[in-house]
Amino acid sequence: MVEPIRSLDAISAIKTMLGDKPRDLLLFVMATNNGIRCGDLLRLKVGDLRGKRVDDIITIKESKTGKTNILAVNDSVHHALTRYLASGSLNDGAYLFRSKKGENAPLTIQSVNRMVKSWCREAGLDGNYGAHSLRKTFGYVQRVHFGVGFEVLCKRFNHASPSVTMRYLGISDTEVVGILRNSI
Template sequence: MNIVQPIRDKELIKDIKDYLKEQSERNYILFLLGINTGLRIKDLLSLRVRDVEGWSIYIREAKTGKTNEVFMPPKVKKAVRQYVKDKDKNEFLFKSRQGKNKPITVSMAYYILRDVAEEFDLERIGCHSLRKTYGYHHYHINNNVVGLMKMLNHSDPEITLRYIGVRQDDLNKMQKKMDI
């Protein structure tokens, strides 16, 4: 199993958003929601237009079965509103070209992110990188590991710090100091 990493560089995130926006509005919105909500890829792909009409997304998480409310930041809400303006309320948000009204698959989402990784020469990037990117930046903006732990449904702050790559960053800094 490959361990994916968050995208730590904010300038790189901006470049990826620009790239995806140019390629496909659907893929851009998928990336934007993924890095700004922390939802798992299966939960993102299950969203329909009606689910993103308000400021919050109310979702029953596929993995945990827990109901969760996730607020959309204003810039994200504006982009989503533009994206769904002419879509039917029952339409999947990330609709596949296959079938009548089916969402893209997790495999397709992975393919989209692999294309991004190739374009930007990134390693260890996958679907879970969206959620980890959210967590990493949430932690660095708010410096509240307990709040983030609850948002990600983790049971321990240490798990959350390891999950978002903060512990690895700390280890890498210590290793760089070694010069025997």
């Protein structure tokens, strides 16, 4: 079971660390800003995002659930996308997150797991991190730092119930203790 990246400072440090790796930065930014499974992000092609502007939406079909979901281009995603597309000549039919080993093959989940573990280690984080940490980071930051309700996150993650989302993010005990500190 991997955990989310809980610290906004660690998230910023990883983004800075990836500044000279436009592909990796885009993957990190898209995953932490959208909460989409990495497997679904890895299936995207360059043409799916070329020309997208801030507030544009891309509809995807989740490979795990078969349900339709959306990916949004916010300011952070747009900035990282623009840098990545300017970094080289990328064919619209190529995978957005292509492997350096294969001409037209995407990164694998295993390689993303190694990358995320490396980024977190380099940022000084202790714990178990992997590809799924990026999706969990989205939910954790939305809940803890922006106050988004479990019901909304449940809908975003296509979970069966808010209690599933609470367990998924691993913050339910923290919140229960937190409300007990409120004086009435």
